[in-house]
Amino acid sequence: MEVDGEAQISELEGDIRTLRKQLKAKVQQLKTLKKHFQKNCINKLNNNEIARYSRQIILSEIGVQGQLKLKRASVLVVGAGGLGCPSALYLAGAGIGRIGILDYDEVELTNLHRQLLHTESSVGLTKVESVQSYLEELNSQIEVVTHHLQLTSDNALQILQPYDIVVDATDNVATRYLLNDACVLLKKPLVSGSALQLEGQLTVYNFNGGPCYRCLFPNPPPPETVTNCGDGGVLGAITGVIGALQALETIKIILGNTGVLSGRLLLFDGQQSTFRNLKLRPKKADCAVCSDQPSLTKLIDYEQFCSMKATDKDSHLNLLAPHERITVQEYRNLAESNVPHLLIDVRGANQFEICQLPTSVNVPIDDILKNRRTTEVAQLAAQSGGNVPVFVVCRRGNDSQLAVRHLAELFREKGLEPPRDIVGGLHAWTRNVDPEFPIY
Numbered sequence: 001m002e003v004d005g006e007a008q009i010s011e012l013e014g015d016i017r018t019l020r021k022q023l024k025a026k027v028q029q030l031k032t033l034k035k036h037f038q039k040n041c042i043n044k045l046n047n048n049e050i051a052r053y054s055r056q057i058i059l060s061e062i063g064v065q066g067q068l069k070l071k072r073a074s075v076l077v078v079g080a081g082g083l084g085c086p087s088a089l090y091l092a093g094a095g096i097g098r099i100g101i102l103d104y105d106e107v108e109l110t111n112l113h114r115q116l117l118h119t120e121s122s123v124g125l126t127k128v129e130s131v132q133s134y135l136e137e138l139n140s141q142i143e144v145v146t147h148h149l150q151l152t153s154d155n156a157l158q159i160l161q162p163y164d165i166v167v168d169a170t171d172n173v174a175t176r177y178l179l180n181d182a183c184v185l186l187k188k189p190l191v192s193g194s195a196l197q198l199e200g201q202l203t204v205y206n207f208n209g210g211p212c213y214r215c216l217f218p219n220p221p222p223p224e225t226v227t228n229c230g231d232g233g234v235l236g237a238i239t240g241v242i243g244a245l246q247a248l249e250t251i252k253i254i255l256g257n258t259g260v261l262s263g264r265l266l267l268f269d270g271q272q273s274t275f276r277n278l279k280l281r282p283k284k285a286d287c288a289v290c291s292d293q294p295s296l297t298k299l300i301d302y303e304q305f306c307s308m309k310a311t312d313k314d315s316h317l318n319l320l321a322p323h324e325r326i327t328v329q330e331y332r333n334l335a336e337s338n339v340p341h342l343l344i345d346v347r348g349a350n351q352f353e354i355c356q357l358p359t360s361v362n363v364p365i366d367d368i369l370k371n372r373r374t375t376e377v378a379q380l381a382a383q384s385g386g387n388v389p390v391f392v393v394c395r396r397g398n399d400s401q402l403a404v405r406h407l408a409e410l411f412r413e414k415g416l417e418p419p420r421d422i423v424g425g426l427h428a429w430t431r432n433v434d435p436e437f438p439i440y
């Protein structure tokens, strides 16, 4: 019975894959035909457009002339994730004539709770392809261009050049500086958003005499102070709010309306349901990139400048010497041989509840770095039979290094062997030791 069921499921899945392929080919055919036969005039709205956009055309802030401005505009959305999905969706709905979607990544199951243009059937496809097919279904009157690549110093200027406005919907500091500098050099407004946990932020850089990102943050933050969604978590409704607001600011810029969020920062606290509007420092007279005498006149190596990767996929810190570390295979061998040891898992309690290695003890990284439970850890180590080895594990092997670095001195003071971190954390455990161990 069960085997039969599995066969039926995989047969149906196969059929659906084939049908999807056929559908895709037909949609492409239709697109080509429409392009050829339907002349779309940029100085006039066709009947379809008049009906489709009527509810916004009747707004005094938009009107026919405003709608034509939107039709003639082009916007590049960099990042097709939590922020990029809602902003691209509202830009497409509003009728932005040309929308570029840029992302190097593929859709994963962990994206679907918040990156709502991707569906279960797009897992494994490129994010840009997934967004493109959704937007084209929604609005065949607009053009959606895809850029399936990583934005770097080598390609940024060329890619951004043809667009009027850039939306920063990425998730890492190196790309933020890259986009800022490229937008300053190309004189384009940058609509910047970020969201983490239950909070979000929004501002527009390099617009109407307002500051750029570098004016406010001349130097990047230390890598260990940066948290991403994978480590800190985020709720989909929060990225939805900020992404939709990014689309709104973009539309206001295109329309030439007042009230654009330049020189101001909008802070959204989803827990308290509050919005705060902070006035930002004005443009910095000696800003390295946007001042009258800039010291930076071309793009630089942003990964080096920030000491951080421009992708969050393999942003592994490398803080420790080889003798302070152990691989997952070495740990597995040692655990299987019942070598007495202590394993500290430094993830937050919520994550520890999802899955954990046998015998591990949960002491969250915050408690270690703020010395709330360091003595307790040293005591545990001492109690476990004197000088048993202590290992530290986390999700991807970054926090475990911070913990080891922080604990080493205390352990030495107490005459204990300093702890070692498990390289690559639980992700490496799933990859190299136990494929059944949950990954998140």
Ligand SMILES: Nc1ncnc2c1ncn2[C@@H]1O[C@H](COP(=O)(O)OP(=O)(O)OP(=O)(O)O)[C@@H](O)[C@H]1O
Pocket (backbone or CB within 6 Å): 078, 079, 080, 081, 082, 083, 102, 103, 104, 105, 110, 111, 115, 127, 149, 150, 151, 152, 169, 170, 171, 172, 175, 228, 229, 230, 310, 311, 312
């Ligand atoms: N330099 C870059 N070039 C191209 N795409 C980028 C660059 N930097 C970031 N991105 C993309 O920006 C998006 C950011 O979205 P978000 O943080 O919601 O997604 P994610 O990385 O899939 O999430 P998670 O951190 O949960 O895995 C990602 O899809 C990422 O691939």
Ligand SMILES: [Zn+2]
Pocket (backbone or CB within 6 Å): 211, 212, 213, 214, 215, 216, 283, 284, 287, 288, 289, 290, 291
């Ligand atoms: Zn500046």
